[in-house]
Amino acid sequence: PLPDYSPAVVIGTGYGAAVTALRLGEAGVPTVMLEMGQLWNEAGPDGKVFCDMLKPDRRSMWFKKRTEAPLASFLWLDVANHDIDPYAGVLDRVNYGGMSVYVGRGVGGGSLVNGAMAVQPKRSYFEEILPQVDADEMYGKYYPRANAGLGVNHIDEDWFETCKSYQFARVSRKAAQKTGLKTTFVPSVYDFDYMKQEEAGTVERSALASEVIYGNNHGKRSLDKTYLAAALGTGHVTIQTLSEVREIIQQQDGTYTLVVRESDALGNVLSTKHLSTKYLFLGAGSLGSTELLVRARDTGRLPRLSEAVGQGWGTNGNVMLGRANHVWDTTGSLEAGMPALGIDDWDNPTHPVFAEIAPVPAGLETWASLYLAITKNPERGHFTYDAASDSAKLQWTPDQGQPSIDAAKSLFDRVNKANSTIYRYDLFGDTRAFENRFTYHPLGGLVLGDATDNYGRVKGYRNLYVTDGSLIPGSTGVNPFVTITALAERNIERVIAEDGVRA
Numbered sequence: 001p002l003p004d005y006s007p008a009v010v011i012g013t014g015y016g017a018a019v020t021a022l023r024l025g026e027a028g029v030p031t032v033m034l035e036m037g038q039l040w041n042e043a044g045p046d047g048k049v050f051c052d053m054l055k056p057d058r059r060s061m062w063f064k065k066r067t068e069a070p071l072a073s074f075l076w077l078d079v080a081n082h083d084i085d086p087y088a089g090v091l092d093r094v095n096y097g098g099m100s101v102y103v104g105r106g107v108g109g110g111s112l113v114n115g116a117m118a119v120q121p122k123r124s125y126f127e128e129i130l131p132q133v134d135a136d137e138m139y140g141k142y143y144p145r146a147n148a149g150l151g152v153n154h155i156d157e158d159w160f161e162t163c164k165s166y167q168f169a170r171v172s173r174k175a176a177q178k179t180g181l182k183t184t185f186v187p188s189v190y191d192f193d194y195m196k197q198e199e200a201g202t203v204e205r206s207a208l209a210s211e212v213i214y215g216n217n218h219g220k221r222s223l224d225k226t227y228l229a230a231a232l233g234t235g236h237v238t239i240q241t242l243s244e245v246r247e248i249i250q251q252q253d254g255t256y257t258l259v260v261r262e263s264d265a266l267g268n269v270l271s272t273k274h275l276s277t278k279y280l281f282l283g284a285g286s287l288g289s290t291e292l293l294v295r296a297r298d299t300g301r302l303p304r305l306s307e308a309v310g311q312g313w314g315t316n317g318n319v320m321l322g323r324a325n326h327v328w329d330t331t332g333s334l335e336a337g338m339p340a341l342g343i344d345d346w347d348n349p350t351h352p353v354f355a356e357i358a359p360v361p362a363g364l365e366t367w368a369s370l371y372l373a374i375t376k377n378p379e380r381g382h383f384t385y386d387a388a389s390d391s392a393k394l395q396w397t398p399d400q401g402q403p404s405i406d407a408a409k410s411l412f413d414r415v416n417k418a419n420s421t422i423y424r425y426d427l428f429g430d431t432r433a434f435e436n437r438f439t440y441h442p443l444g445g446l447v448l449g450d451a452t453d454n455y456g457r458v459k460g461y462r463n464l465y466v467t468d469g470s471l472i473p474g475s476t477g478v479n480p481f482v483t484i485t486a487l488a489e490r491n492i493e494r495v496i497a498e499d500g501v502r503a
């Protein structure tokens with residue numbers, strides 16, 4: 001049961017939260033983590049913890065009546081989505097007017113549902129987005145620490161050249177090379193040795209069995225197996241699941257009281273409890289942490305929060321697109337769910353793009369090459385408080401996504417020209433070739449140095465901290481979780497050393 005008081009509280013259990021809880025636990029500080037999603041460790045009636053993408057059931061999504069998969073169609077047929085019962089499933093798609101955002105729900109946050117790509121940004125770009133952060137320290141100390149803590153590993157390049165699972169990536173690489181483009185291997189937190197055994201048929205398949213966005217039953221080093229396991233191992237950290245923080249109130253003595261809504265997995269509210277703490281860490285992700293502080297400011301609970309709260313949000317320039325492969329360029333029916341290769345055109349002077357070569361794990365030949373393009377889109381959105389729904393609404397208009405499309409189009413027009421290929425127009429529900437109405441990489445809202453100081457301390461309040469992707473100003477140029485992890489490592493080290501955090 002939830003105590004009335006804990007010296008430290010961490011909201012959420014994603015990357016920033018997990019790092020923070022581990023380091024607090026190691027420092028001997030009793031810490032409660034509050035997570036609105038479930039702990040994913042019990043098998044369902046089919047003997048599995050998670051369902052796959054081909055036959056999704058209620059475990060797939062967070063309180064939806066029908067799944068909302070990123071590839072909405074195939075040959076314009078609505079084959080990707082299925083009716084499900086509303087339930088506290090693992091993947092949420094939060095739909096705002098002009099933008100939808102995918103996020104993980106459960107102990108481990110996004111690590112439960114993501115593609116496991118563990119990429120460090122180019123140092124020059126890191127210096128551009130976060131100029132006030134010491135890059136020597138990040139690249140010398142905190143990125144290595146993050147990679148070690150996350151269990152990042154690299155693919156066996158000889159195996160890559162001959163395996164069935166990455167035939168799709170080799171087909172895309174050939175097309176990139178014909179265009180004169182560089183490709184690069186992408187480090188991962190999916191265990192590539194396990195994947196080898198999956199292909200050899202000696203272990204139960206996961207990444208090779210269409211398991212990705214609704215969770216992986218094997219192979220994935222998600223946070224519950226890395227940072228969070230270590231945090232619990234300190235003996236000072238506990239995790240409360242199905243516990244959503246609704247409000248943050250500050251008491252006269254400076255301590256914080258949280259209003260926590262406890263539910264069951266069907267969404268029935270069981271109770272509303274109060275938990276007080278001296279040190280409060282927000283790790284509820286870009287959407288979650290930003291909403292909590294926008295609500296707190298605009299309802300007058302934390303009136304000294306700055307105008308910067310809710311600003312500086314971006315999509316990391318995400319765009320998805322598909323190209324039609326030539327009939328002779330078959331990918332085979334087996335595609336590893338975890339990407340392992342990217343097209344690196346980030347040094348392009350007009351349209352920098354880092355494009356992940358993404359699988360279509362449909363279990364059949366699709367003659368499609370799919371990409372998640374990460375582009376440098378300067379547009380930023382912001383959040384406003386909507387009193388009627390007591391929630392924060394993202395303000396982002398469709399035209400703000402156009403720079404992302406322009407960049408992706410400039411790259412893939414070249415690829416198509418060099419290979420005499422065309423785009424796929426059947427993948428996103430209508431006839432568009434570029435899908436930029438959703439992002440996997442929500443970043444910003446509580447930007448480092450604006451809403452907080454240079455170490456995530458929220459301006460205007462003592463002992464209140466931001467630890468997650470909301471610190472990053474809208475863009476990282478690559479997939480973001482290693483950067484979120486490394487920044488959290490940097491910040492919590494400083495906070496524990498300077499702010500007197502103790503039991």
Ligand code: FDA
Nearest residue numbers: 012014015016036109110114115117245285288469479481
């Ligand atoms: P994160 O979102 O991980 O965690 C926040 C947690 O807080 C969640 O568990 C949420 O339920 C909880 N929460 C929110 N509000 C709460 C409240 N009020 N009370 C209690 N709990 C609350 N990145 C990458 O680097 N490589 C990749 O391959 C991919 N691929 C990818 C695929 C898909 C499908 C998705 C959705 C995302 C990715 N990402 C990715 C992105 C990556 O997963 C994402 O950037 C991080 O998970 C963000 O980490 P945070 O610590 O910011 O929060």
